Structure formats: C-alpha cells, structure tokens
Amino acid sequence: MRGWLRGLAVLAGLCGLAGPQASAAQGAAQDPARAAAKPFVFTGIPDQDESRLVERFGRVATYLEGKLGVPVRYIPVKNYPAAVTAFTNGQVQLAWFGGFTGVQARRAVPHSQAIAQGAEDAAFKTYFIANAAAGLGKGVDFPKGIAGKTFTFGSRASTSGRLMPEYFIRQAFPGRTPEQVFERVGFSGDHSRTIQLVQSGAFAVGALDYAVWELDVKAGKVDPKAVSVIWESPTFPDYQWTVRGDVDAAYGAGFTEKLRAALVGIADPAILEPFGRSKFIPVTNAAYDPLIEVGRSTGLLD
Known part of the structure; x- marks a missing residue:
C-alpha cells in the first residue's frame, strides 16, 4: 500500500437510447441469427457531456458487436448512482465505471469482475x-x-x-x-x-x-x-470495465474472456481518443482495493 493511502441508490432514470441510436442494432437486424440472440447491454458513468458520451459508447457498441457475435446496445444513464443500480439490477451486463463506482457495483453483485482499464487508469x-x-x-x-x-x-x-x-x-x-x-x-x-x-x-x-x-x-x-x-494529486487506480459474474451462463462459456480480449484489443484511435486513453489493458478487482480503504477512511463507504 502506498504511503499516502495509509495515512449511491434508486435508479435515477435509465434513459432510452440517446439521439442517434447508440447501438449496433442495424447489423443485428440484417443478420437473423444475431438478431435472435440475447442483446448484450452496457452503460457508462456520465462523466462528460452527453454528446461526447454518445459518440464514445456508440463506437464501442459497434466494435463489440463485431467481436462478440451478439447484438450490443449502449444505454445511457442520468447519473453515477444510476449506472451502479442498472448494473446491480441486471439491466446492463457491463459498465464503464470510475474506480469508486466500480467498487460499489462489485460489492453489490457477487462474482462481478473488473476486466480492463485504460493504460492511464493504473496511475490516475x-x-x-x-x-x-x-x-x-x-x-x-x-x-x-x-x-x-x-x-x-x-x-x-x-x-x-x-x-x-x-x-x-x-x-x-x-x-x-x-x-x-x-x-x-x-x-x-x-x-x-x-x-x-x-x-x-x-x-x-x-x-x-x-x-x-x-x-x-x-x-x-x-x-x-x-x-x-x-x-x-498523487496517483491512484481509477476507471475500468466491470462485467457481471453471470454473463458466461447467459452468453456461453468463455464469454467473459472473449469480452476482455475484445476490450484489450481495441486499437482504433477513433474509439480510444474520446476516452482519453492510449489503450485498454487487463485488470483485476484487487487493483482497486486501495479505494476501499480510502472510501472507509472518508466515511463514503461502509
């Protein structure tokens, strides 16, 4: 543990798909087998203005659908607690969380995993x-x-x-x-x-x-x-992609690892730049243990 580390909620309205539909539904409609598959739904904390979020996550949805072979949809939420609640309730299977919201979500959903973070997120x-x-x-x-x-x-x-x-x-x-x-x-x-x-x-x-x-x-x-x-500030672990622990049962054995590989494999600057990230790298839940300690020390986490 680094020295400096020693010393959230009813869904606020899970919105429909925003503006230009932020999903890869068109491709699914053209492929009957894909259209029949259960959609894989994800969200992200609304840390920037909505237009930037739709651009960012719409591109991720299109990319993931091509890699995963199932319809992929991005659903925006109104605030940070809404992202956690959507994940907790199973309304989304994957979320781009901040470090703290990721901790909250994983504590609420047993066996959920942090699977990828931005290269910059290890020392944010x-x-x-x-x-x-x-x-x-x-x-x-x-x-x-x-x-x-x-x-x-x-x-x-x-x-x-x-x-x-x-x-x-x-x-x-x-x-x-x-x-x-x-x-x-x-x-x-x-x-x-x-x-x-x-x-x-x-x-x-x-x-x-x-x-x-x-x-x-x-x-x-x-x-x-x-x-x-x-x-x-000094550095700390932050954003990550967190997936529910039941996705392999829902989408097939090995789906979690396939998803991790797809995220880590993103190389298109058009996808990475809206995140302000150079690439995504693998990560595990343990990387965020320092935030649990900080959350408790500030009284923001039980």
Missing part, C-alpha cells in the same frame, strides 16, 4: 483547478490557500472528482470536513461541468479528472486566462 490523477480571480498559482505541494474559498467537486460518487479530492483535503486539514474548510461546497455532476463552473467564477476552486481536463483543453473549451491547474 486529480487536478485541482482555480479561477484566475482566486489568485492561486500552481505548486507541487497541496494548495492550502484554497481554504475559505468556494469549492466544487464533480459527482458525489466520482473517484477523481470526489473520493480522492476529499481524501486529500482531509489529509491537508486534519479533523476538518470539506464543509468546514471551504466557504461553500458544491457538486457539479460531471467533470466538464466542473471546468465550466470554475471558469465562469461560480466557484473559485474545483477538482476533476485530469483526462477530461486534457480533452476539453484540446477541444478548445478551456480559457487559460480564466482557469488553470494549481495542483496535480
């Missing part, structure tokens, strides 16, 4: 960002100057936008909760929204997924004169 980071008017510069050490300012997390169940930032805040200000450290605490709901709120000055400081920051910078959505990164 949180960025603390600040509005220029806050007068905070970038430094190596935790920015204790954020105390007394307004602060926004991302989703309440986000790993890089809530769990780990809260852990670091509590470590920097022993015995104090975020509500005691800051003038006002908010929850933006997703990482892109965190950037928007801090950039606009609605909040002076925020914490978010570093990969979303980089994607939004690349997309020209960040005004460097208005908002900047003031601290990069």
Whole structure:
C-alpha cells in the first residue's frame, strides 16, 4: 500500500437510447441469427457531456458487436448512482465505471469482475483547478490557500472528482470536513461541468479528472486566462470495465474472456481518443482495493 493511502441508490432514470441510436442494432437486424440472440447491454458513468458520451459508447457498441457475435446496445444513464443500480439490477451486463463506482457495483453483485482499464487508469490523477480571480498559482505541494474559498467537486460518487479530492483535503486539514474548510461546497455532476463552473467564477476552486481536463483543453473549451491547474494529486487506480459474474451462463462459456480480449484489443484511435486513453489493458478487482480503504477512511463507504 502506498504511503499516502495509509495515512449511491434508486435508479435515477435509465434513459432510452440517446439521439442517434447508440447501438449496433442495424447489423443485428440484417443478420437473423444475431438478431435472435440475447442483446448484450452496457452503460457508462456520465462523466462528460452527453454528446461526447454518445459518440464514445456508440463506437464501442459497434466494435463489440463485431467481436462478440451478439447484438450490443449502449444505454445511457442520468447519473453515477444510476449506472451502479442498472448494473446491480441486471439491466446492463457491463459498465464503464470510475474506480469508486466500480467498487460499489462489485460489492453489490457477487462474482462481478473488473476486466480492463485504460493504460492511464493504473496511475490516475486529480487536478485541482482555480479561477484566475482566486489568485492561486500552481505548486507541487497541496494548495492550502484554497481554504475559505468556494469549492466544487464533480459527482458525489466520482473517484477523481470526489473520493480522492476529499481524501486529500482531509489529509491537508486534519479533523476538518470539506464543509468546514471551504466557504461553500458544491457538486457539479460531471467533470466538464466542473471546468465550466470554475471558469465562469461560480466557484473559485474545483477538482476533476485530469483526462477530461486534457480533452476539453484540446477541444478548445478551456480559457487559460480564466482557469488553470494549481495542483496535480498523487496517483491512484481509477476507471475500468466491470462485467457481471453471470454473463458466461447467459452468453456461453468463455464469454467473459472473449469480452476482455475484445476490450484489450481495441486499437482504433477513433474509439480510444474520446476516452482519453492510449489503450485498454487487463485488470483485476484487487487493483482497486486501495479505494476501499480510502472510501472507509472518508466515511463514503461502509
């Protein structure tokens, strides 16, 4: 265990397929055998704006259908707890979870497995960002100057936008909760929204997924004169693909390993780039044990 590690819910509305239908249903309709097969359904936590999610997961659905030989459908959800509940209830068989939501889902569904993560997820980071008017510069050490300012997390169940930032805040200000450290605490709901709120000055400081920051910078959505990164956190395990333990019984022996191989085999930049990942690599549940400890230490996990 690294030294720094020592020291969520009724479904909020499982939406129908969004906008341009995010599935590979057309291919199934053209193949009677495939159309007769039980659809394999997946979801992902809504950590970015909806249009980006539909693009990202629609491409994954098309790719997986070609590899798995069954109809594959992506179903969007409204928030992080809804993704966990959809997985728990068996409404989806696979989910792209954050580290913390993955822990929650696997604890609720026996024998479920984390099977693949982004290469970057083994050593993920949180960025603390600040509005220029806050007068905070970038430094190596935790920015204790954020105390007394307004602060926004991302989703309440986000790993890089809530769990780990809260852990670091509590470590920097022993015995104090975020509500005691800051003038006002908010929850933006997703990482892109965190950037928007801090950039606009609605909040002076925020914490978010570093990969979303980089994607939004690349997309020209960040005004460097208005908002900047003031601290990069130590690394921690984060996002992963988690599959239910009953998929082999439903889709045939070896299906889980076939799915893992398909995910790890993704090489198309058009699929990887919307994730902000260079590739996917195999992973196991044990990689996320540190987050269980952090969740308990912050009171966010029983």
